[in-house]
Amino acid sequence: MREDWGETIRKLEGLGVRAAAEAAAAAAEAGCTPADFEPHIEWWLRRRGLWRRPEGVLFHRLRRLRPGQSPTDHWPPFDPDLEQRRRRDRDRQKPDASEQLRRKYEREEEQRRRREAVRPLLEAMSPEERNAFALQTITQ
Structure with missing residues (x-):
């Protein structure tokens, strides 16, 4: 060759x-x-x-x-x-629809819990304090 x-x-x-x-x-x-x-x-x-x-x-x-x-x-x-x-x-590697829905629900539930935890603090603030807090949060 x-x-x-x-x-x-x-x-x-x-x-x-x-x-x-x-x-x-x-x-x-x-x-x-x-x-x-x-x-x-x-x-x-x-x-x-x-x-x-x-x-x-x-x-x-x-x-x-x-x-x-x-x-x-x-x-x-x-x-x-x-x-x-x-x-x-x-298909086995992809999460099925029910798993995706469960994860979405868990994320939404976590966001709801966070909002509920902060709500009493925000309600205790005056409107000026809430505005200042919001501006400080947005600019960070």
């Missing part, structure tokens, strides 16, 4: 393909060049989250690569359950 494959192999290894040299050697033996890999790698990068083991998918696709093959062909089917599992996991 020629030297120009070194950069491609390093790129594949950086993407998690453990047997990058093997994939490159098989493709080179079939007549492919490093430039033939690029469109396939780019296509895979945009869809890598659709397979359970995306690095293995890339390895097998590139190992079987032949000159002139379209980057959209010869990929295994996407994992149909993967997107559904990811959506379910995201």
Whole structure:
């Protein structure tokens, strides 16, 4: 295998393909060049989250690569359950509506308690004292 494959192999290894040299050697033996890999790698990068083991998918696709093959062909089917599992996991991480309402109620209740605690102090002040207090609070 020629030297120009070194950069491609390093790129594949950086993407998690453990047997990058093997994939490159098989493709080179079939007549492919490093430039033939690029469109396939780019296509895979945009869809890598659709397979359970995306690095293995890339390895097998590139190992079987032949000159002139379209980057959209010869990929295994996407994992149909993967997107559904990811959506379910995201939903578990989001607080449900009842939890959001509970938090909102707790915040409002805390604000009400604070207002009630300050009310007797404000009612004991004269109008001038309340105005001075309000101005002092606003300018802080």
